[in-house]
Amino acid sequence: MKEIRLETPRLVIREFAEGDWPAVHEYASDPEVVKYTEWGPNTEAESRAHQERVAEERKTDPRAQYSLAVTLKDGGKVIGGCRLGIGSMESRRADLGYVFNRRHWDQGYATETVRALLGFGFGALKMHRMWATCHAENKASARVLEKAGMRYEGRMREDRFQKGAWRDTMVFAILEREWRKIEAGKDFLRPPAAE
Numbered sequence: 001m002k003e004i005r006l007e008t009p010r011l012v013i014r015e016f017a018e019g020d021w022p023a024v025h026e027y028a029s030d031p032e033v034v035k036y037t038e039w040g041p042n043t044e045a046e047s048r049a050h051q052e053r054v055a056e057e058r059k060t061d062p063r064a065q066y067s068l069a070v071t072l073k074d075g076g077k078v079i080g081g082c083r084l085g086i087g088s089m090e091s092r093r094a095d096l097g098y099v100f101n102r103r104h105w106d107q108g109y110a111t112e113t114v115r116a117l118l119g120f121g122f123g124a125l126k127m128h129r130m131w132a133t134c135h136a137e138n139k140a141s142a143r144v145l146e147k148a149g150m151r152y153e154g155r156m157r158e159d160r161f162q163k164g165a166w167r168d169t170m171v172f173a174i175l176e177r178e179w180r181k182i183e184a185g186k187d188f189l190r191p192p193a194a195e
Contacts (some may be wrong), residue, residue: 004066006116007073011109013082013116015058016069021051023078024069027101036135037099038162062089066120070100070113079104082113084121084130092128094121098144105140114148119183122176129175136168145172149182 006013016024025047027033034040042050057065063086070080080100087093096117098110114132121127134141136155146152150172158166 036138110144111147131173133169150174
């Protein structure tokens with residue numbers, strides 16, 4: 001199976017390696033980082049199990065899940081993770097997500113990562129529609145998705161019971177033709193301004 005490696009001006013987004021789990025655990029165990037996620041904070045065992053699941057996902061053919069490490073191009077440090085999940089090959093749609101060590105927040109890395117995932121999804125994977133959700137209170141994540149070119153499509157009220165309470169979810173999406181128009185108008189992978 002082909003190794004996935006995406007490069008942006010400041011990042012390398014690659015397959016997770018076995019030795020990445022301590023860096024993953026650092027952000028996955030941080031209550032502030034996982035405040036708006038359905039999972040976490042992780043125990044060490046949960047972070048190791050996540051890495052094992054990711055390794056198994058890579059073996060599926062055709063592959064439907066791409067869970068990838070986000071690393072700094074300068075030095076290779078793992079600063080976060082991202083994923084692209086193909087929901088339907090027939091309808092050519094996929095969803096994406098991301099999480100970052102909070103030491104690397106507010107530097108534009110999330111937007112740069114989403115743009116790279118959109119390029120991968122619409123380019124190599126030939127998707128028609130890509131979408132993402134975020135907790136309705138996660139204004140920073142909503143800003144990332146909008147900066148990456150995705151449009152706010154609506155709010156699902158109390159659609160998830162998460163960490164002891166019902167939550168609303170915001171939905172963002174972009175179509176291939178919209179992405180191509182954005183890409184044609186500027187350097188799509190240019191580092192964005194700080195988030």
